[in-house]
Amino acid sequence: TLSEKDVDALTSDLYIDLVESDVAVEVADAVVEELRKRLVGIKVPRFGDKNAVIKKAVFEALMGVIDDVPDVDFYQDSKRLLNETRPVVVMFLGPNGYGKTTTLAKLAFNLQEMGFRVVAAAADTFRAGAREQLEEHGKRVGFKVISGPYGADPASVAYDALQHAKARGYHFVLIDTAGRMHTDANLMEELRKIQRVTEPHYSIFVFDAQLGNEALEIAKYYSKYVKIDGMIATKVDAYPKGGSILTFIYVLKRPVYFLGVGQTYRDLVKFSKQEYIGQLLA
């Protein structure tokens, strides 16, 4: 069996790996503490492939740490929901530049490929070019975009899109919101308002997989202001190990629906905890 000393050595190596892969320090502390408990007393062969057994134990222990957050198949889940209600409302939110608008367009592309009709709300009425960006995606992918002028109330643009979808029998309403830093209380309140007015079935938090320790602060603030149902990590093509993914799962206890792995519409892949933890330990 693994002695306490073995486990100490093991977890201290693992701790360094996690922190070097951008898992937030406090989360790495907590994760390693849990791992320690799970690893003490585990049986390892005295001879033979000791390393493989340890590796497997570490993998399973780490999976165990995020056991309470299941992988959720967004397509299946939302299809089930469509049997009860229509349209299904999906809102994208998160800090500046992490990939909300692009991810929305990717999801719209995939939903349309499955035969669903999609309308998007250009509820970023703030950032230069935000409206044109979403409209251009709409043109390329072939989904309808409801926009308002720059400076318009984003909640009312989102609401208009919702009414439009109801009147015309669309399956999905995808709401794009302006990026905002968690430190800006006014903008966080505005996000809360959009959520109150449109009551999304899915509020999807979009984050950049390259985030460091700030992920922890972002998670704390965002969850204070808004409801988050699931998450999408972007730019994973730059950083498959991205420790911020573990930070967010561990802190927010919400499933990651997809990973963004490039800049084309097809670059949205289903997330699997198993594959991710494998990457993280690789």
Add this chain to the structure above:
Amino acid sequence: MKALTEIFGKLLEKIRGVDYIDEATLQELSREIQRTLLKADVPLDLVKSFTENAVKRIKEEKPPAGIPPREYLIYVLYEELVKLLGGEQPAEFKPTKKPYIVLLLGVEGSGKTTTAAKLAKYLAKRGYKVGLVETDTIRPAAFDQLRQLAEKIGVPFYGERDGKDAVEIAKRGVQNFKNMDVIIVDTAGRHRNEEALLKEVRAIYDAVSPDEVVLVIDATVGKMAAAQAEAFMKYLPIHSVIITKMDSTARGGGALAAVAKTGAKVKFIGVGEDVDEFEQFSPRKFVARVLGM
């Protein structure tokens, strides 16, 4: 030293109560500092070399009279970090010829286009005639984004709405603004695993021969900041850095490591989305933030 004592007040308070530094105290203190730096996204190898160096220096050098050893340790660390950034003196942005061509480079979403407009406004305010060029043919409506920003700040803009060839657009943009004092060329976002895009930015570099290549780094990014800088440097030189999203609570150790890698000087920071939310970089303030003060 007085001002420094003030900056470091918070950390010093924590470690007050021990009179002289024995080996054990030094160990504990350096562990605490290491943790602080790790939380600030400073990579482990840098963390180790900084604290080891600081500990070594404090053992060799006698702290000046009246300065408690602990305080001196922090001071040494502060000095090392400031040195890494090229000293306490803020680096100036100084166009040295006409037209002075600036190329912005960075990962997707790091803030290049916004920063292009911020820098243009900063320079226009100081009497320079500035032209903005958009070469991003990948992100939908990148053209509209910079055009709208240029209009807002009253600076001329060049771009091609449905352009396909970033290199050609860059050439025509620079040609178009050849009578300006400064030409700022914005580029599409790209990262270390996008080889075709890295080659493209090299081709833009060859086509317009920029006087200054500015790497735009998102302060909220961790270890990837340095990894991306390293990948970019294989394709083109990096002369200076602008750190964005400093209105977050991110402490900036990722950006610090990237700066260390490039040897470039940081010139500005972005502190919000607005074109005026742009400040000259202060090494002192930045290091204090990295150290958690």
